Amino acid sequence: MYAVLHTVVPPVAKAIWRPTVTGLENIPRSGGVLIASNHLSFADSLVIPIVSPRKVHFLAKSDYFTGHGIKGRLQKAWFEGMGMLPVDRDDPKAALGSLDTALEVLGRGDAFGLYPEGTRSRDGRLYRGRTGVAHLALTAGVPVVPVGISGTDRLQPIDARFPKVVPISVAFGAPIQVAGRYDGVAPGKARRQITDEIMTAIQALSGQEEAGVYNDRAPDA
Template identity: 55%
Template sequence: MDPERVVYPLMKYVVLGPAMRVAFLPQVSGLRNVPRTGPVILAANHLAFVDSFVLPLIVPRRVHFLGKNEYFTGTGMKGQATATFFRGVGAIAVDRSGGRAAFDALDTCAAVLERGDVFAIHPEGTRSPDGRLYRGRTGVARLAMRTGAPVVPVAIRGTDKVQPRGQVVPKPGRIGVRIGPPMRFAGRDDGMPRGKVARQVTDEIMEAIQSLSGQEYVDDYAPRPAETP
């Protein structure tokens, strides 16, 4: 039996799911906006590392998301256990070195959607350094137009309080998740410059996320951790 198929239900329904409900008392609204079948892109704001686990544990479908390659390349029993855990909860290894790797990551995301599954993405590209919502990167729009998958905007709240930057283990506290109605962009780039349309679509998605989260919007890209003062 594939160990990853065992890890997923174990984590979601036996270990992490119940533990999260006790520790975070999540307030969830709009869950019905997530289509029960077919490809879906969940586009969420990004406040803390734990965000990547919140959606897979709350949404009643298996959710895939990108995880840095280092989570999957460790050696020994610990490395193997870490890789199995991340694959089991829906993470997909990605090389974040840029260049060709970015296109390969887009292909990987598209493959998830093309087989009718759910993919979660944080359009900001990195965690917000100060709780504000930053300009989205256009990968989410390119993915939506390429696959025709609807984009469901999501606002996560409170995770920056339960897991402040630099804190490895989250602490108990209340979090919230608000899910908006699906947005569809299939064919939006027909006969139009793809780059320009991708920017417009991404801005629309970020506006939808901002309306759900109530965050102050910053029309600039969030600095990567190494760039943060």
């Protein structure tokens, strides 16, 4: 399904929205890699796979995979075809399960996308990164490619039924290597330093104002 959708969806989407994409050469063409992006809209998890030269897996609500009837089957096929992986957000153990899923993806040499802010920004500012991204990078020994997205918050606002044609830009930064750099550093300190380095790179790519605090809004998309 992935091959079928990616033969059709990216060319059509690019023809309609004409996204400005830079830094594609920074994405390793093989091997496990984390794609760490700012988060402005649900559409981010579709835009990145559409413009990326390789398949990028993101997590999506399990509800999208459990619908009934023709609509449910089509929705499931769409999300699976776009590389999405289901996560049950109502499960108290979902966070741990998400980490396990990410490590499985990285372990087989694939790309895994995530948002260090945790949930999308409603005011356009860049919130402080949570250290799960660093934990994954250190555990899997993979590089992190920072990403700065802009325009997706206007692509399909919450009250809009259909996506709008608006300028979108996606900038992929130079890979941040972590393997071997933090040997002998306390784990907590290493995770914090790596996460801050990633968020600094994302801010440079997105140009967002830094909030300086965590985004504690409940995920809604």
